[in-house]
Amino acid sequence: MSTLSFTQYSLVGSDTTKFLQGQVTIHAERLEDNITQYTVICDLKGRIHFGIWLKKISSEHFEITVVSDQSHDFEQHIRKYGAFAKITLTALGEVFPTLQQHSTVFSAQKTDIVAWQHAAIADGQAWITQATAHAFQPQELRLHQQHAIAYDKGCYLGQEVIARLWFKAQPKQWLHLIEGTGIAPDVLSKIGTGIQVVNRIALESNQYLALVIARPQSLEESTEVSVLELPVHLQGDVARPK
Secondary structure, three states, X not given: OOOOOEEEEEEEOOOHHHHHHOOEOOOHHHOOEOOEEEEEEEOOOOOEEEEEEEEEEEOOEEEXXXXXXXXXXXXXXXXXXXXXXXXXXXXXXXXXXXEEOOEEEXXXXXXXXXXXXXXXXXXXXXXXXXXXOOOOOHHHHOHHHHOOOOOOOOOOOOHHHHHHHHHHOXXXXXXXXXXXXXXXXXXXXXXXXXXXXXXXXXXXXXXXXXXXEEOHHHHHHOOOEEEEOXXXXXXXXXXXXX
């Protein structure tokens, strides 16, 4: 049984798109109607504060889903940064995830969240909880390969750091899919040297599946885990093409 749950909100008002444009890493103005897109809100250091699933109903109405243990902080964040914007945030309640062609969608109909966790990890879809907030940079999680970062939009929280890493540098470590033997390690824990757990789930036969942040060399030298292939769209170089 999973303790993971999700809370959905509606964000409405004449300033909704403009407000989100200054918050999330995607280009909110270009988001297609009724398409759920994963994106993130970063802190000023360019690290992920909230992972959110964003669905545009109209330019003045978006649905936003967050992992429930971040819901209180998310509400406080929106109130702080949206204090002078014409927006209203309303909690809609618990929703349940389903994986559809490399994208997670939500509904009020109950689904097997453990099965979703397994599928999401195997698909390279990392998610952020309160425990992993402020721990990772978007590019480390390969979010640019999942259409979750736009590098040609205006300012948003953490944009200067994120853009600098993309245009002038590159990550030293990034997302990989691994399988290991034994008890599934805690998130943020280290497996050996330089392999940090983002998400994990226990499998049968005393094994586990995990998404980790690591340097390729660390994985090559590890005798504790096996590296599995991510989906094709996540197998490319995480650095900007030269």
